Amino acid sequence: MKAARLESVSEMATRSVEKPIAGPGEILVKVLAAGICGSDRHMFKGEYPTARPVTLGHEFCGTVESIGQGVTRFSGGELVTIDPNIACGICPACRNAQPNLCARLTAIGVTRDGGFAEHAAVPEGQAFLLPADLDPVHGAFSEPLACCLHAIDKAEIRSGGSVAILGGGVIGLLMVQLAKLEGAAKVILITRQASRRQMALDLGATHAFDPSATDTVSAVRDLTGGGADVVIECAGVPETLRTGIAMTRRGGNFVLFGVTPAGLEVPITPFDLLVNEVTIRPAYLNPFTHDRAAALVASGALELDKLVTKTIGLDDVAAVIGQSPEAGEIKVIVRP
């Protein structure tokens, strides 16, 4: 079968590999749709540790083609979405209900072969059932959505409240929809590209600001009478960290979601954090949320098609991952 393989740092190619077999407790998934994620680009450049060689692709959806020994929940033919993150279940973090912080975390499409391939073999427990008639492209959004839901849990949005979201990539545009879904009366997106601001407004944001043209801290504070109840940082740059904290209302929640480079330092002002009681809540990965994400995707409550800006085949994966995102790119979907 064909697979897009990361061979070594900055070397990726689509080539023929042996079709995997479902081992004991595993299922073999025929991949129907897989999303390219910013992390794939980091892995390509060696900025994020992976197995090598390895088939990338950690956001995917497909049908169960065959089942390994001992598998009981699937018989074949089901549409499933895969949670790529495999927690060990027995380290202190796992035993404390924090599998996202598992000391021995492995991941499909990172430390073992993933979904940029015609088939992938995965442990039964990582697969979540979807309705048979769901568009598999929607199913491929379950993984980023599950991460967003974890952030939303930490955000504690209340009906009628205000939410500011910094960064208008696919994550920011999912967050806009989730904030709306949670009943936020004011949903503000801050991003530089005009097309994304427009899309956010189309998706239900009530306001959108360009950080290169507007003093976003003042704008959000004016609009909300002192600061947003919740601010979600999804850009991963120092500027949004500083402005994001500054635009959170006294007693509000600042959710840290964007990934800044390892080691990079950003100055904060503890006095302001303290007297304003702004809580900083990081949200990392998808603990106990993949199930809810699959259900939410299945419910049709989210607009996902608009987020897909390009669809490619396996042969083009390396080219897309090897380059910076094009202007206007939101989500590239691979259909093997």
Next chain:
Amino acid sequence: MKAARLESVSEMATRSVEKPIAGPGEILVKVLAAGICGSDRHMFKGEYPTARPVTLGHEFCGTVESIGQGVTRFSGGELVTIDPNIACGICPACRNAQPNLCARLTAIGVTRDGGFAEHAAVPEGQAFLLPADLDPVHGAFSEPLACCLHAIDKAEIRSGGSVAILGGGVIGLLMVQLAKLEGAAKVILITRQASRRQMALDLGATHAFDPSATDTVSAVRDLTGGGADVVIECAGVPETLRTGIAMTRRGGNFVLFGVTPAGLEVPITPFDLLVNEVTIRPAYLNPFTHDRAAALVASGALELDKLVTKTIGLDDVAAVIGQSPEAGEIKVIVRP
């Protein structure tokens, strides 16, 4: 009567003023004991806004001498502790159950006359009943303790868990006792002065480290197998902010309590916060905790006498506040 008055920046004197009268809804308190707090020194230097002239003293305890019109809960003679922070009750923060973030907060001993005097007139609602036979010096600890309880609520300590406390002033030494009381199995105090480390061990800390002699991050991580469940910063300096975050376990809580100078920036590493999911929870003042603090003081569960390193009269207040704390000083009590 005599009162220790802040007249203007860096000018303080004990002099005779008119004895206050309990206005409508107020009680007149005969002050029996009042604590000097680090904030008093900041107010003296003009680093923290106050009325001027004003009688300082926001941690105090005394007996009700007379009652103003409409007062129903007191008749005279009761021993009371005073919550100095007066919230307006009707600003957005007050209406959101966050009176510590009240937009119109005033404070006894800061914006109106306080407890470094023979008498003080305060609104009835700011007074909390204590058992008649309680040592008034203990009652004077209710205010700092109430702030600590708010921090403890944010810390979410679990029985059997580990807590590291940075800064061994009166606050740190109260926190040690509270962490112990919450069932923490490991309570680690980090402070430079050896006498304070010894006192912490006497008060129930299981370990104490000198940050000038030990790599406290490694020490705490070794001792706890990866980081403390909860870290409480009570020193208010950049170093403890950085080391404190670094010694918090993955998924743990870092409680920000110490007051750093306004405007001072401290670098943090967002990548580490994110992948370790360390939550930063500031705790400011005493929302809904003064009642519990008074009850806790009354229960006798805390060792408070050991924290009093000096007792002075009203005439010596200006001298103590006008100087830096002496080596070994923990809490100075004023007995008018």
Next chain:
Amino acid sequence: MKAARLESVSEMATRSVEKPIAGPGEILVKVLAAGICGSDRHMFKGEYPTARPVTLGHEFCGTVESIGQGVTRFSGGELVTIDPNIACGICPACRNAQPNLCARLTAIGVTRDGGFAEHAAVPEGQAFLLPADLDPVHGAFSEPLACCLHAIDKAEIRSGGSVAILGGGVIGLLMVQLAKLEGAAKVILITRQASRRQMALDLGATHAFDPSATDTVSAVRDLTGGGADVVIECAGVPETLRTGIAMTRRGGNFVLFGVTPAGLEVPITPFDLLVNEVTIRPAYLNPFTHDRAAALVASGALELDKLVTKTIGLDDVAAVIGQSPEAGEIKVIVRP
């Protein structure tokens, strides 16, 4: 001015009384719209304690006509909604952030004159600003809505989850909208009257069942794959208490909101509660939620006009309150 007065048990009349004057700290409100609530009927019958004689009416909205001494937040002309519940601020419950459980709670329209009158004098702190151009009838919904928001806080609805609501009165129909607003994917209303079930579906419910024709426990369990994440009881009868608990999923929340008669006992099965870990969370009154309710009403996110089934003048108040609700009645609004 005219006022609808409860004179003694089961005796109510609209008559001329002296126009009230705004005392110190009070404002005089010209009432524009006031809602009749089921509790008004209980007060009429003497089943709920009130002052007597007293002007009823605890859900109202109007403009500030004059202000008493010391009032600073209003100058006259503002549109306001009134929180009728006046907490003392200093009892143990108030000092524990539970003003709805205040030991000395008084209430406008219950223990002092309320809003079924041309004017009402109320403490400044009970008034919440609304946009000047808001329909005052919408403003009159703030009070029941604030109670519902407290219940919604206790419910902990998650995006994509399922919510069953029992009882299709005005409360149930507000809850349907709030559950929808919180992102619930399945919102199920259970009530006997067909017209209400239809209205619920119009307002966003995904399903509606008639408890006299359907086994609602089975229906909800089937629909949700084992029970609703959240069940909100808004009928106040023994049947809904029992079926409501039984239709909650394992680990789910049952919110008790309906008022059953004092002293009435209902059997529950502790074994089932335990092994299914169904939590019973009562929600009573509106602690810290009136502000959010006012903002939500102002945002226009709720459909309120459809809930008004009749509008009357002051002269008809006694007749409506003295009788049982008519079939199809949801909310009767009084416009003085």
Next chain:
Amino acid sequence: MKAARLESVSEMATRSVEKPIAGPGEILVKVLAAGICGSDRHMFKGEYPTARPVTLGHEFCGTVESIGQGVTRFSGGELVTIDPNIACGICPACRNAQPNLCARLTAIGVTRDGGFAEHAAVPEGQAFLLPADLDPVHGAFSEPLACCLHAIDKAEIRSGGSVAILGGGVIGLLMVQLAKLEGAAKVILITRQASRRQMALDLGATHAFDPSATDTVSAVRDLTGGGADVVIECAGVPETLRTGIAMTRRGGNFVLFGVTPAGLEVPITPFDLLVNEVTIRPAYLNPFTHDRAAALVASGALELDKLVTKTIGLDDVAAVIGQSPEAGEIKVIVRP
């Protein structure tokens, strides 16, 4: 080897069976101490479903004697405590962080052979490391303690608060110690046997009442000024359910822990629950708490020896389980 086997309802015998072998992913534990629990008596009588024949014993501790294929965390010789409850990891409850509500829960000592035997084979993941020098009898307390910790998490005890515990069996006496450890200032045990009340006082309870001689509701309300902040029901009888709810303060938590017979109904008064906002929180089994229980046992913070009223060998297990508990019995320990 010898094992105490439940053969059929009410038929139990200690006899020779084949020594188990550690299968793949399993470890073989040499049992050093195992506790007899009230549930064992229910299983004996067929009131609780089990496999049959089966070796009972779900509270045990021992050393790792050999390891199966693929086991990496143990090499042999380690002292371990066993969590008997095996969750499937992939049902909706497991994926929602509620493994105690797992739809396919199995249990060691219930649906597969347990610890009333010389050896037991268990999945590696069910074993938790203890310090090598810990008394294995203490290790055997980890399981009931883990269940208690789950209840304590739900109780939300605050330092200085009041806790009433109903039922003075081993569970109640562990709860007394945990409430104390959480900083409760008042810990009240209610149980009929005088010897248990005395033991509770020895273990740190501040008060103990005899429900057959005292009106416990009045006694607790008087002592706490209106009701305990937290009430934990550990008797499993209708009387304690009713009195327990009635002695909870307004806004307090009633934790349901005792197991009443399946199907048994107990009347409650919804009106009282509502206007007092007493939350009913059931706590079932030990989700994510076995690790903390093992650490707590290891820390030595609990008095466990006093709770052991008898120590027997394998041959006497059937006799003890086949009879009602003797007067004064708290915990019987089996040492194979």
